Amino acid sequence: MITLTHYLVLGAALFCVGLYGVMTRRNAIALLMSTELIFNAVNINMVAFSRFQEPGFAHGEMFAIFVIAVAAAESVLGLAIILAIYRSRQTVNSEEMKLMKW
Amino acid sequence: MDKISLLAALIPALPFAAFLAAAAFARRRPAGAAAVSIAGTAAAFVLSCAVLCSELASPAVHAAGAEWLQLAFVNLHMGVLVNQLTALMLFIVTLVSLLVQIYSLGYMRGDAGFSRFFSFLSLFTFSMLGIVVADNLIQLYIFWELVGLSSYLLIGFWYDRPAAAAAAKKAFVVNRVGDFGFLLGILLLARAAGTFDFSGVASFAASGALPAARVTLIALLLFCGVLGKSAQFPLHVWLPDAMEGPTPVSALIHAATMVAAGVFMLARLFPVFSASPEAMSVIAGVGGFTAVFAASIALVQDDIKRILAYSTLSQLGYMVMAMGAGAYTAGIFHLAMHAFFKALLFLGAGSVIHAVHTNDIWKTGGLHRKMPVTSLTMLAASLAISGIFPFSGFWSKDEIFSALKAGGHTYLYFAAVSAAFMTAFYMFRLYFVVFSGEPGESSRHAHEPPVVMTAPLVVLAFFSVFAGLAALPHTHGIASFIFYGQPERAGLSLPIALTSSTVALSGIALAWLVYVRKAVPAAALRAASGPLYYLLKNKYYVDELYLFFVRNVFFALTAAIRWFDRNVVDGAVRLSGLAVRRSGDGLRRTVSGTVQSYALTVFGGMAVILLASAWMHPALFGFGGPLK
Numbered sequence: 229m230i231t232l233t234h235y236l237v238l239g240a241a242l243f244c245v246g247l248y249g250v251m252t253r254r255n256a257i258a259l260l261m262s263t264e265l266i267f268n269a270v271n272i273n274m275v276a277f278s279r280f281q282e283p284g285f286a287h288g289e290m291f292a293i294f295v296i297a298v299a300a301a302e303s304v305l306g307l308a309i310i311l312a313i314y315r316s317r318q319t320v321n322s323e324e325m326k327l328m329k330w
Numbered sequence: 331m332d333k334i335s336l337l338a339a340l341i342p343a344l345p346f347a348a349f350l351a352a353a354a355f356a357r358r359r360p361a362g363a364a365a366v367s368i369a370g371t372a373a374a375f376v377l378s379c380a381v382l383c384s385e386l387a388s389p390a391v392h393a394a395g396a397e398w399l400q401l402a403f404v405n406l407h408m409g410v411l412v413n414q415l416t417a418l419m420l421f422i423v424t425l426v427s428l429l430v431q432i433y434s435l436g437y438m439r440g441d442a443g444f445s446r447f448f449s450f451l452s453l454f455t456f457s458m459l460g461i462v463v464a465d466n467l468i469q470l471y472i473f474w475e476l477v478g479l480s481s482y483l484l485i486g487f488w489y490d491r492p493a494a495a496a497a498a499k500k501a502f503v504v505n506r507v508g509d510f511g512f513l514l515g516i517l518l519l520a521r522a523a524g525t526f527d528f529s530g531v532a533s534f535a536a537s538g539a540l541p542a543a544r545v546t547l548i549a550l551l552l553f554c555g556v557l558g559k560s561a562q563f564p565l566h567v568w569l570p571d572a573m574e575g576p577t578p579v580s581a582l583i584h585a586a587t588m589v590a591a592g593v594f595m596l597a598r599l600f601p602v603f604s605a606s607p608e609a610m611s612v613i614a615g616v617g618g619f620t621a622v623f624a625a626s627i628a629l630v631q632d633d634i635k636r637i638l639a640y641s642t643l644s645q646l647g648y649m650v651m652a653m654g655a656g657a658y659t660a661g662i663f664h665l666a667m668h669a670f671f672k673a674l675l676f677l678g679a680g681s682v683i684h685a686v687h688t689n690d691i692w693k694t695g696g697l698h699r700k701m702p703v704t705s706l707t708m709l710a711a712s713l714a715i716s717g718i719f720p721f722s723g724f725w726s727k728d729e730i731f732s733a734l735k736a737g738g739h740t741y742l743y744f745a746a747v748s749a750a751f752m753t754a755f756y757m758f759r760l761y762f763v764v765f766s767g768e769p770g771e772s773s774r775h776a777h778e779p780p781v782v783m784t785a786p787l788v789v790l791a792f793f794s795v796f797a798g799l800a801a802l803p804h805t806h807g808i809a810s811f812i813f814y815g816q817p818e819r820a821g822l823s824l825p826i827a828l829t830s831s832t833v834a835l836s837g838i839a840l841a842w843l844v845y846v847r848k849a850v851p852a853a854a855l856r857a858a859s860g861p862l863y864y865l866l867k868n869k870y871y872v873d874e875l876y877l878f879f880v881r882n883v884f885f886a887l888t889a890a891i892r893w894f895d896r897n898v899v900d901g902a903v904r905l906s907g908l909a910v911r912r913s914g915d916g917l918r919r920t921v922s923g924t925v926q927s928y929a930l931t932v933f934g935g936m937a938v939i940l941l942a943s944a945w946m947h948p949a950l951f952g953f954g955g956p957l958k
Contacts, residue, residue, distance in 0.1 A: 250929050259925070322925050329923030 508558020560592025
């Protein structure tokens with residue numbers, strides 16, 4: 229029997245993988261991919277809560293779909309920015325992207 | 331709005347329009363500025379005559395006004411209030427202003443600021459007329475301050491002279507001291523009465539709804555305004571210095587406007603003052619003291635205008651003393667008579683200065699033959715101020731003496747009589763030194779001024795000689811025209827008339843002995859009086875005392891406040907600025923530009939928040955019980 233706890237543990241694990249990726253990877257594209265993992269960890273939580281706490285309603289699923297849509301848009305923007313940076317600086321290494329600081 | 335109220339509203343409006351027009355003319359057409367200014371005042375004078383005639387024919391109170399501001403606790407309005415007092419004051423103010431302006435045509439001819447002078451004179455007249463017709467305290471106060479402003483402008487008219495600029499500043503600052511108390515008094519009174527209107531305030535004061543101590547406090551605060559404007563001791567110091575202005579201005583300030591405003595305010599708010607016997611005795615005491623104090627200083631001054639300035643102080647003391655003693659009619663009557671003869675004295679002094687180009691009476695002399703009109707009119711004014719029968723001053727001083735005696739104010743009566751003696755002496759000292767004897771070093775080439783200057787002298791001389799007859803009991807005397815409550819006694823009491831005449835004549839005789847016959851040399855008098863002479867000469871060192879106070883006490887206080895402001899207040903401001911700057915500097919270093927470090931901060935922060943909430947509210951996270 230798969231309970232809410234199983235889903236939450238899966239979500240937390242996925243979140244931690246994503247977080248680890250965001251913290252450790254230097255490749256900007258890998259960063260974007262890691263954030264996708266975090267988004268999806270959240271999505272799993274929402275769908276699971278919706279299913280187990282409010283059976284018969286689809287609020288959580290609705291939010292998950294919104295998040296997927298926003299994540300897709302965000303990926304597009306992120307990739308476009310990375311592409312622009314790559315064109316001007318020939319790198320996708322986040323260590324070398326320190327333009328926005330004091 | 332009835333006809334009289336409409337006229338009364340128009341009277342101040344005309345000089346104001348003249349002021350604007352004259353100011354517009356100022357640059358290009360000086361003659362036009364003067365013409366428009368005189369025309370405005372003349373029109374106001376004609377209307378004032380109409381108002382006075384109507385009041386004389388049928389005394390009545392005319393009031394009209396319009397809502398101005400609605401406040402939470404009180405409504406303000408602008409309006410006019412015409413009664414007998416207003417009518418008389420309108421007549422005096424416009425007449426003296428008109429004559430002064432005509433006189434200035436001659437006196438100020440060729441001055442670089444000719445048109446500016448006339449526009450200021452119109453502004454001054456407007457402000458004073460505004461005080462006279464005002465029907466509530468706030469309106470009175472507005473015009474009161476406008477009078478202060480225009481006196482500042484006119485005293486400092488020759489602003490390139492340091493002494494004039496300083497005198498203007500002094501007049502303004504000293505008046506502010508008095509006006510501060512006045513404003514407090516107005517606000518206290520209005521808060522208690524719930525209205526600013528004179529009629530409402532008067533009935534409130536008469537109703538006795540306020541405790542006596544509070545009424546006294548309010549009356550004394552209001553009296554502070556009189557101390558400043560009417561230059562009573564201890565705020566008298568600005569008036570003698572105001573002599574730095576052109577002489578026609580001195581005539582205007584000393585006769586019809588400015589100093590009259592204080593006494594007029596005493597009369598307008600007489601119900602409030604008379605509700606407090608304690609305040610009345612303070613007022614009477616201050617007036618009596620000023621009368622003697624200033625007259626004694628006038629005995630030894632050398633500057634013709636300063637002698638007259640101290641004489642004004644002394645005469646104002648008479649008026650305030652009369653008001654304080656409850657002699658409403660006598661005070662106003664003396665104000666009216668004084669307006670005529672003091673304006674005449676100043677304009678006459680202006681003629682002398684115009685002819686001899688000095689203010690020092692010892693450099694003049696023998697002017698009677700060279701300037702007969704000036705000399706004769708000055709003689710009339712000197713006799714009037716000394717209180718010689720049947721000149722105007724005799725009647726008004728007699729009213730004051732009688733009121734003091736009848737009221738049982740023995741000390742004040744003696745003060746008044748001794749001041750009358752000194753008045754007669756210093757006025758005739760001035761007259762004899764300037765007009766009799768041999769020509770002095772400056773007066774050899776003196777000659778009579780042009781007719782625009784002598785004509786006003788003659789008109790004023792007419793009033794100085796005959797206006798007093800208004801007090802005659804069997805004509806409908808002043809006492810039945812202007813009074814508070816019941817008409818006061820009208821008529822002459824023979825013993826008092828004899829006393830005052832004897833005193834005045836002996837003063838004149840002494841001046842004649844000393845300065846004409848030289849039976850008693852002035853130097854001997856001076857030597858005999860010893861240190862007293864220097865005390866008087868230096869005006870009792872009041873100015874020095876104030877300077878000492880300002881330099882030592884006041885400046886020490888301000889230095890302490892300055893230190894507090896510079897170090898504590900500014901220090902707190904600078905410290906907060908510095909704190910923000912420093913912390914900003916530190917935080918700036920954390921913005922490295924590395925995305926991952928930002929992400930670490932965000933997630934780390936979130937973890938800290940989560941842990942903290944789990945520690946503080948374990949139930950939220952399922953520890954220690956289910957989540958409700």
